Amino acid sequence: MATSQISSPITATLSTTSPFDKLDHVVAIGGGHGLGRVLSSLSHLGEKLTGIVTTTDNGGSTGRLREAENCIAWGDLRNCINQLTTRPTVASQLFEYRFIGQSELAEHNLGNLMLLAMDQMSVRPLDAINVIREMLDVKSSIIPMSEQPTHLVAVTQTRQRVFGETHIDEMSAMPQSLLLEPQVSATPEAIQSIEKSQLLIIGPGSLLTSIMPPLIMPEIQQAIAKSKAKKIFITNLIAENSPAGHISKSALLKWSTDITTLTGPDAILINAECSKSKGDYYYRDIASKTSPYHDRIKLKAALIDVYNEISLETMTVTN
Secondary structure, X not given: OOOOOXXXXXXXXXXXXXXXXXXXXXXXXXXXXXXXXXHHHOHHHHHXXXXXXXXXXXXXXXXXXXHHHOOOOOHHHHHHHHHOOOOOOHHHHHHOOEOOOOOOOOOOEHHHHHHHHHHHOOOOHHHHHHHHHHHOOOOOEEEEOOOOOOEEEEEOOOOOEEEOHHHHOOOOOOOOEEEEEOOOOOOHHHHHHHHHOXXXXXXXXXXXXXXXXXHOOHHHHHHHHHOOOEEEEEOOOOOOOOHHHHOOHHHHHHHHHHOOOOOOOOEEEEEOOOOEEEOOEEEEOOEOOOOOOEOHHHHHHHHHHHHHHHHXXXXXXXX
């Protein structure tokens, strides 16, 4: 853990290479736009980077496909692949094409339908994703948290069950617990990636519905515990419109560790105009000036900087 201090961003000066330069494998976990943004910011890592994607979304085009075809949620997987494309091509534009009009295809995304088509051809979901990655020349790996359909369920303090992500985000208070229904197995490649990772990035995104679904899976928890990776949690730029948006960051972390077997992160990255480090909290300017999302270039610099700082602190304590 970091010692309490306030300082400017530091870089490794003890050698010609920083701890971040020596990383062999980085894993990011989450869903929604947040995970895609993180993967995009670290796309320079190529094959050293893996995204493990939440597959419980039940809204929009994805939700309609899930209801009709009993499939996993393809939307966030598609978005992460798209975020990792290095340049626009006809293929990438087709993959992101969204149908218009009033027909049954309206608002459906062609990429989602392509992935669903391969799924119905009995192609393993991960293999279907890899086909698209190869088509779009995406080097980093994208892995669904599970290849089996499942839904997120929240249990309230009064033991009522709230089914599905869209309803969970509308709850008035934090749930007592979260579970997957039905219980499904984690994708083996996701477990392997976590176990060999040296840096594990969690967030940003909706805590309950984008971040927590993989983390409540026992196999994922065991893999994280087995891994020796440093863990960085990225907070949202603004309070999310869900129960998690109404409690403090420390309360969120306590709630998360209470319902899982996981320990807290080594660093919590928070947007701020002035850079400083205080305890486990690392404040950096990571907001985009032109969009409501994290700035890719700033986020990349902040993640490298924070990883270097917590790694050097560990080295200092060890020595």
